[in-house]
Amino acid sequence: MDESGRPQPGSGTTDDHQAARPGPTPPPPPSANGEARANSVPHTPRDPEEPPHEKRPEDTTPADQGDTSDTAPDTAPGSDPFTKHTPADGDGTAPPAQDPVSQGDTPPPRTPATGGRRPTKAPEPRGGLLMGRPFGVPVYVAPSWFLVAALITWVFGGQLDHVLPGLGAVRYLVSLFFAVAFYASVLVHELAHTVAALRFKLPVRRIQLQFFGGVSEIEKESETPGREFVLAFVGPLLSLVLAGVFYLGMLAVEPGTVPGVLLAxxxxxxxxVAAFNLLPGLPLDGGRMLRAIVWKITGKPMSGTVAAAWVGRALAITVLIGLPLLTQSGALGEGAADVSGMDTVTDALLAAILAAIIWTGAGNSLRMARLREHLPELRARTLTRRAVPVESATPLSEALRRANEAGARALVVVDADGEPRSLVREAAIVGVPEHRRPWVAVSGLAQDLTDGMRVSAELAGEELLDTLRATPATEYLVVEESGAIYGVLSAADVERAFVKAMARPS
Incomplete structure (x- = not known):
């Protein structure tokens, strides 16, 4: 498992730490999941377009405010900044603070906006049936788990018919108990990652038991290679401890009985599970341990990720070719084929699934590392559009004229005191025919501001993405630390800059 919330075989983090489960017979090798940081690639979700709000009462004073920038405008004079769109890419220089046009000779002083407040906490992610909250972390059972439990029950029940022929139909109840007990041990594996993460003050989003095992979605990376190593190692360590406990229990009961077979x-x-997760390739726990070692030696976490990811890809090829050869040659023991009940096609299919999961997880690890490397390039100040403040009753055509003169590409609706109340949605502007714009007030196209739609101009990187994810919207009001309006941030601009950053070579 990996400590960055990424699904992976054996034990993954998102830094998903995922304990892979063995197959549906007296457990075959566990499998891995792809890495996904909480860990899936950070993405700024956007709400579907909302219906226009009702007009507000007419304000009594204009809301032109702010500084005049000497920077070149974003759009040429005479053009419509909302129909001729130039996406921000995150590489340019930060735009000047908003560039509104005042109606007097001297623009009035900028009015502080009640801004900079952090958004409310995002809704808790769901991932199936909530089973509990050990250590305050929600544990979910994904719907796919029930499919696996049924498969294990059926296959293991068939094997019990050979080992304990006198059980009859009861063998399927015993097999179901085995499936539940096995996933309980996978949960213990994941809890080991979770407790270690909490000990290192790394937030854990959730634990999910799913088709390929378990995933601990740890929302941040370890700060040191030593912590990375410990966080990855504790999962397999707990699996080994559990194996020892079950072995001691097996010695204490009569062999050839139901308890003896279950414990074995x-x-x-x-x-x-422990052995598979200790293999030294991402996205397995052993791969994260290798990453920590290379990180410690080179001082570069990216070097550790690259090394462990390529070892993971080599491991995927080895599994694809080697697993069928081992099972069919009897190298895993004379009873390997009998216990697993596999034929050649099944062996090849299992190997292909495992190899694909490991290969994909290794690639995801590289992409996530590149993402973290480029995330600091995403800065709210750089991506923000200049904005013009307008009163709610201002006709859209007049508001666009002011924006064009100011070289701005966003409109902020303010009250009589200059306080921002809502943002005019770009999609709504584009949807109004030009001949209708003189009769449409901007208030009818605006979205009311909430606390989560006010973001600090100083936000950057992962903190910026987390803030936007917490309150999905199409536009956000960007404010200075003092509370003064800086401009408007478009979610579309952030997404474009994010994609461009991800496309750059490391």
């Missing part, structure tokens, strides 16, 4: 199966399953 759980011991073998946890040994497989």
């Amino acid at each position: 199966g759980l011991m073998i399953s946890n040994l497989i």
Whole structure:
């Protein structure tokens, strides 16, 4: 598992730490998931377009305010800044503070906006059936788990018919108990990652039990290679401890009985989970341990990620070719084929699935590392559009004229005191035919400001993306630390800059 919330075989983090589960027989090798930071690639979701708000009462004074910038405008004079769109890319220089046009000879002083406040906490992610909150972290069982539980019950039940033929139909109840107990041990594996993350003050979004095992979605990267190593190692360590406990329990019961068979199966399953996750390639726990070692030696986390990811890809090829050869040659033991109940096609299919998951997880690890490397390039100050403040009753055509003269590409609706109340949505502006604009007030195209739609101009990188994710919207009001209006940030501009940053070579 990896400590960055990324799904992975065996034990993943998002830094998903994911404990991969063995297959549906007396557990075959666990499998891995792809890495996804909380960990999936950071993305700024956007709300569907909302219906226009009702007009507000007419304000009594104009709201022109702010500084006059000597920077070249974003649009040429005479053009419509909202129909001729030039996306921000995150590489330019930060635009000047808003460039409104005042109606007098001297623009009045800028009115502070009640801004800079952090958005309310994002809704808690869901991932299936909520089972509890150990250590305050929600644990979900994904719908896919029930499919796997049924598969394990059916396959393991068939094996019990050979080992304990006298059980009859009861063998399927025993097999179901085994499936639940095995996933309980996977949960313990994930809780080990979670407790370690909380100990290092790394937030854990959730734990999810799913088709390929478990995922601990840890929302931040470890700050040191030592912590990275510990965070990755504790999962396999707990699986080994559980295997030892089940072994001692097996010694204490009569062999050839239901308890003896169950304890033996759980011991073998946890040994497989531990061994598989210790393989030194991303996205497995062993890959994160290798990453930590290379990071420690080179002092560069990116170097560790690259090394562990390529080892992970080599491991995927090895699994694809080697697993079918091992099972069919009997190198895993004379009973390997009998216990697993696999034929050649099944062996190849299992190997292909495992290899694809490992290969994909390794690639995702590289992409996530590149993302973190380029995230600081996303700065609210650089991506912000200049904005013109207008009163709510201002006709759209007049508001656009002012924006064009100011070289601005956004409109902020303010009250009589100059306080921002709403943002005029770009999509709504484009949807109004030009001949209708003199009769449409900007208030009818605006979206009311909430606390989460006010962001600081100093935000950058992951903090900026987290803030936007917490309150999905199409536009945000950007304010200085003093509370003064800086401009408007478009979610579309952030997405374009994000994609461009991801496309750059590391």
